[in-house]
Amino acid sequence: MDFISILSIFVLACFVGYYVVWSVTPALHTPLMAVTNAISSVIIVGALIAAAAADVPGAKWLGLLGIVLASVNIFGGFAVTARMLAMYKKKEKK
């Protein structure tokens, strides 16, 4: 993809992010941080590409280490978010 197309996606996504995040209820700001943490680990894509290419061993090992770190974040981030969200309960009707 050329630079301008990528930049367009980026700028538009910033605006989407702006409006979506303002609509997040303040009560859920901690889960918001936990889940953004998890999704920013989509950087694992880069680590997977590096680890899959066998031709440069140094890059492959960096990639594998990157996969471990990003996976900690992905699984840990989504799991801890799920754990928090499960605690938010409505009032029990008596």
Place this chain on the structure above:
Amino acid sequence: MRRLLLAAPFAVLAAPAHASTGEAVNPWVALAYLVSGVFFILALRGLSSPATSRTGNRFGMIGMLIAVVTTLVTHMPQKVGDVANSYVGPDFASLGEILVAIAIGAIIGITIARRIAMTAMPELVAAFHSLVGLAAVLVGWAAYLNPGAFGLLVGDSIGAVSKVEMGLGIAIGAITFSGSVIAFAKLSGRMSGSPILLPARHVINLGTLAAIIVLTALFAMAGPSETMPLIIALTVLAFVIGFLLIIPIGGADMPVVVSMLNSYSGWAAAAMGFTLGNTAMIITGALVGSSGAILSYIMCRAMNRSFISVIAGGFGADDSGAGGGEAKEQRPYKQGSAADAAFMLEQAEKVIIIPGYGMAVAQAQHALREMADMLEEKGVEVKYAIHPVAGRMPGHMNVLLAEAQVPYENVFELEDINSEFAQADVAFIIGANDVVNPAAKTDKSSPIYGMPVFDVDKAKQVFFIKRSMGGVGYAGVDNDVFYMDQTMMLLSDAKKMVEEIVKALD
């Protein structure tokens, strides 16, 4: 042209996007990453209410699954035959290594997520940020060492634009990493929360940032043989600046710092997305980047601090003697017992509880919820009022109350409940201090002047649970609420006091 074909089942999807070979990006692959990005948007959208949030979190997981599977399928590790470029088949040993790496991360991540105490969420989030940062540095370096695999080659060297993106990605990643490590150390008490102020730190910081920018430019323009020392210097300097930026920031400003590092981790992912031309990464990076920036803004506004002054650091020293001075005159105050408090709470029609971090430190939230339940059974209306800086990170207090099974409908934000104090019979302050200090409204010389606070002075009766009259809040200022006519000080450990009230209510 190192890899020509992939195994038959993947033939449709498989078209490695090598710029050097002139192959176009497979539209299906690009579409898959786009779908993954849209799922991430939906994940954040779900958080607009607790009712939809769990679905949102699942959308996030689906998005991640799509991104990972797409990458694995299109970049299936290949065996290379004896003859150069001859195709042998997928390299399952290599795929195995990748799956093992994912499994190791998964086990560590899930174990931590299950065990972590909710009070420790800020340091957990800081630690997670540092991992994103370090992963970005590793990916940037891997792309530098093996540009062919990432499709970054123009001729036989990396394109200048790619090098700028790569340099920025590594720099932001490294700053996120070392900054988060310091934030983690400060939040978890492994390092003192008081600011460490180097002489001439602003000159050092600005100089280092300028050096990073210059190095990125030099790196982009350098010939293929000269880039290595530049990228090493760039990486090292970025690690150093992340460290220098966070050490002067005091404990009280950590909510802003955690949000800011959240933002950085997003920008690091976005920079890597630019390098790889990957829409999922760019969309996510932009989302996370704006999310962290907005949260930093909300936290700054809640403390009436400008972002610049937070970054400049120096605030929130533990030994801050601002406001009042040592020779404080002894002012009269009323002290009450748990029985007095219980009696008046029972008589009340409407009680507003203002919890602060001190409540969480004392682990009083469960006892507090028990107290609220008993009052509700007696027909008292109970609401919780949360200041944005009530916890150690944005929304932290809400999580702590949710953990104590306080229904979220009873929990209100500052601006939604502040007008209700005039109708409240009791304002019940537990573990909070600065957020109810009227000096923020009236005293221009106060360090917390301008910070939005709860109008507890409008309530008919104020109960203030506090360990002793000695300690003052984070900002180190005296609080007029202690000495008001309608205030009753309940001097005790928060948990013990609430448990005694519960007993007295029985």
